[in-house]
Amino acid sequence: NRQITLASRPVGAPTAANFALQETAIPEPAQGQLLLRTVFLSLDPYMRGRMSDAKSYAEPVAIGETMVGGTVSRVHASQHPDYQVGDWVLSYSGWQDYSLSDGTGLIKLDPKLVPPSYALGVLGMPGFTAYMGLLDIGKPQTGETIVVAAATGAVGSMVAQIGKLKGCNVVAVAGGEEKCRYALETLGVNTCLDHKADDFADQLAKACPNGIDIYYENVGGKVLDAVLPLLNTGARIPVCGLISQYNATALPNGPDRLGQLMGTILIKRLTVKGFIIFDDYAHRYDEFAQDMRQWLSDGKIHYREQIVEELDNAPQAFIGLLQGQNFGKLVVRVGDD
Ligand code: NDP
Numbered sequence: 001n002r003q004i005t006l007a008s009r010p011v012g013a014p015t016a017a018n019f020a021l022q023e024t025a026i027p028e029p030a031q032g033q034l035l036l037r038t039v040f041l042s043l044d045p046y047m048r049g050r051m052s053d054a055k056s057y058a059e060p061v062a063i064g065e066t067m068v069g070g071t072v073s074r075v076h077a078s079q080h081p082d083y084q085v086g087d088w089v090l091s092y093s094g095w096q097d098y099s100l101s102d103g104t105g106l107i108k109l110d111p112k113l114v115p116p117s118y119a120l121g122v123l124g125m126p127g128f129t130a131y132m133g134l135l136d137i138g139k140p141q142t143g144e145t146i147v148v149a150a151a152t153g154a155v156g157s158m159v160a161q162i163g164k165l166k167g168c169n170v171v172a173v174a175g176g177e178e179k180c181r182y183a184l185e186t187l188g189v190n191t192c193l194d195h196k197a198d199d200f201a202d203q204l205a206k207a208c209p210n211g212i213d214i215y216y217e218n219v220g221g222k223v224l225d226a227v228l229p230l231l232n233t234g235a236r237i238p239v240c241g242l243i244s245q246y247n248a249t250a251l252p253n254g255p256d257r258l259g260q261l262m263g264t265i266l267i268k269r270l271t272v273k274g275f276i277i278f279d280d281y282a283h284r285y286d287e288f289a290q291d292m293r294q295w296l297s298d299g300k301i302h303y304r305e306q307i308v309e310e311l312d313n314a315p316q317a318f319i320g321l322l323q324g325q326n327f328g329k330l331v332v333r334v335g336d337d
Contacts, residue, residue: 001026002311003066004095010051013247013322018051019067019315026098034080036073036091036099038334041311042120043069043318043326044154048246057276067095067314070125072109072116074337090119095314097335114296116337121154121329122303123292129240129277130158131288134216135166136281137238137273142167144213147204149173149195149223151183152304154329155240159216160187161301168214171207173223175324182327186302195219201226211235219244228261231268239274247322304328 007020029035046058050068053060061068071093075083080103083089088109093099109116114123121127133155140146146163150156151172160183163170172183172192180192191207193200204226211232217224221244231237265272275281295301306328308317314332321330 001098006061029079034083035077037076038071038073039337040072040117041332043330088116126154128288130155132281133238133240138214140166140168145169146214147171148216150218152179236271308332
């Protein structure tokens with residue numbers, strides 16, 4: 001049983017040395033338990049937070065423990081009356097080949113409906129995050145302008161497409177030409193800008209002649225700086241993530257702009273609201289799943305996965321996720337289905 005553990009806490013960007021690969025015996029399920037074989041492991045930005053012991057909304061992973069993570073797994077052996085060998089489940093088994101479960105928290109998946117890995121993305125945590133943040137906090141109205149960065153990623157690609165379904169003008173922000181082409185041609189956004197361009201702030205101002213009504217915050221940093229002066233009165237900012245800051249070890253250089261930010265919130269009467277998807281919205285999952293399944297079957301939503309082969313490659317893929325190297329929802333294929 002291969003397991004990837006947290007070897008040390010990163011300072012700044014994680015490196016391969018922060019992870020260790022260990023081999024343990026495959027555990028045996030006792031009465032009432034089942035043995036799960038991980039088929040797909042989801043890699044997500046929040047895992048950077050779990051590697052750190054700074055205070056957060058969830059406990060950190062302890063040094064020497066297996067890294068946590070959502071998985072799509074198959075029942076390999078069962079001593080549990082509700083599960084049979086071969087069943088597909090959504091689980092939270094972490095970065096390992098096999099894990100034991102007593103059934104708590106597992107969700108059965110039907111592989112005939114959609115590919116099982118979709119439970120980690122479009123029909124799972126990231127899709128749900130996009131849906132609730134945009135619709136419940138962003139409250140998009142026809143004709144409004146939405147700006148969303150990391151726009152080809154797991155969350156952003158769904159925000160962009162749901163925004164279009166709601167009749168908005170969607171200005172996407174992504175890293176590089178290839179991602180921008182995909183946002184325009186496949187996701188159907190109105191404009192896509194590369195945040196690495198030197199004149200990004202000018203480009204954003206030109207792309208938003210009527211100002212910005214919703215800024216779906218995924219990244220913080222330079223994108224937020226460029227967005228702030230363009231916000232309309234009454235604009236909404238669902239604060240979903242701040243990925244550009246996750247590896248930061250110090251405050252940025254330059255003048256303190258907190259007063260300016262608070263001034264903008266006051267004068268523009270902004271709604272700025274953070275949320276943690278399952279803590280705040282677990283009770284609304286069914287509503288999301290119903291809409292998203294419908295949109296998928298109607299061909300209204302496109303979903304792109306980047307599947308990395310082999311558990312051993314998970315650390316490098318995760319390091320790359322924090323640097324924009326993924327293109328689509330990042331998933332590791334750990335075992336054969
Ligand atoms: P993505 O699949 O979008 O992958 C991360 C992307 O972030 C990269 O591909 C890159 O895209 C972009 N990025 C990375 N570093 C930077 C940087 N320094 N500046 C600007 N962009 C950067 O990830 P997810 O869709 O899974 O997550 C998106 C955001 O949503 C994250 O902030 C995450 O923490 C948050 N989140 C929050 C949840 C909640 O409950 N609040 C739940 C799930 C996710 P590009 O190359 O296009 O710049």
